[in-house]
Amino acid sequence: MQTNGTPINLGTFLHSTRFPAFLIEDRIEALKKMSRKGSDKDGITDEFEKLHREPESQLYISCKDGRKPENIFKNRFKNIVPYDHTRIKLDTEGKENVGDYINANLIEILSNDDKYIDFYGLKRKYISTQGCLENTVGDFWRMMWQERSQVIVMITKELERGRVKCYRYWPDPGIIMRSGIKDELIIENLEEQHFDHYIRRVFHLSKQAKDSENRIGPRKIYHYQFLCWADYECPTDSVEALMEEVNRCSENEVENNVGPTVVHCR
Numbered sequence: 001m002q003t004n005g006t007p008i009n010l011g012t013f014l015h016s017t018r019f020p021a022f023l024i025e026d027r028i029e030a031l032k033k034m035s036r037k038g039s040d041k042d043g044i045t046d047e048f049e050k051l052h053r054e055p056e057s058q059l060y061i062s063c064k065d066g067r068k069p070e071n072i073f074k075n076r077f078k079n080i081v082p083y084d085h086t087r088i089k090l091d092t093e094g095k096e097n098v099g100d101y102i103n104a105n106l107i108e109i110l111s112n113d114d115k116y117i118d119f120y121g122l123k124r125k126y127i128s129t130q131g132c133l134e135n136t137v138g139d140f141w142r143m144m145w146q147e148r149s150q151v152i153v154m155i156t157k158e159l160e161r162g163r164v165k166c167y168r169y170w171p172d173p174g175i176i177m178r179s180g181i182k183d184e185l186i187i188e189n190l191e192e193q194h195f196d197h198y199i200r201r202v203f204h205l206s207k208q209a210k211d212s213e214n215r216i217g218p219r220k221i222y223h224y225q226f227l228c229w230a231d232y233e234c235p236t237d238s239v240e241a242l243m244e245e246v247n248r249c250s251e252n253e254v255e256n257n258v259g260p261t262v263v264h265c266r
Contacts, residue, residue, distance in 0.1 A: 071101040076130045088127060090142050098181055102139040104129035125260040131156055131166030140169055141179040145207060148259035151250055154225040156266045165266040184208045198242045199225040222249050
């Protein structure tokens with residue numbers, strides 16, 4: 001059960017989450033005790049971890065690249081790193097001492113898999129990444145340019161309870177900032193609109209041409225920052241308004257044959 005009271009349907013339950021109806025009061029009290037302890041795993045956590053122990057999952061859980069010494073400092077959390085087989089590999093442009101790592105995974109909906117018949121014909125891809133650290137802003141914009149993405153969905157605040165959740169990787173309205181490997185990427189904030197549950201920004205992203213004053217681009221980037229997704233919680237109906245706007249933008253404003261939507265939290 002989510003915090004907003006919406007039930008979540010699970011498939012095969014573990015013993016830790018199965019109990020007779022007449023023992024529901026005892027089960028509630030046990031869960032309260034576990035919550036107060038804060039360190040013990042609950043049944044839902046057991047089931048989530050069970051997914052990683054399935055034979056099929058074992059083929060895809062290598063995360064060695066994200067744990068290499070030269071990449072560790074680019075991860076917000078040491079235990080959350082991308083899978084090697086789906087991570088986004090950045091173009092180093094032949095430069096020495098420039099890495100190809102960013103904490104980001106390409107997610108593709110399996111629209112032709114018999115196990116997921118509800119997804120037939122739904123050919124969509126997403127890039128899931130972490131919120132920027134101060135030292136990964138350049139990598140983020142390298143990825144945006146390389147993957148030709150035009151929509152960013154940010155489901156976190158910059159600050160929450162006095163703590164930085166995501167380093168600010170964009171400029172103020174009317175301001176131009178440079179980023180990338182050697183400041184070759186140029187980001188300009190064209191407009192910013194505030195709504196009840198989200199902020200919509202429009203950026204121009206261009207690239208300085210090599211050995212020239214000319215710029216490649218610009219490309220329009222649509223940035224949606226959702227304000228109602230509190231840390232460690234799930235939003236309620238307010239998320240629908242954001243998704244409707246993101247889908248409208250993707251269908252009507254974004255160019256054809258562009259890259260995947262980029263989604264990140266903290």
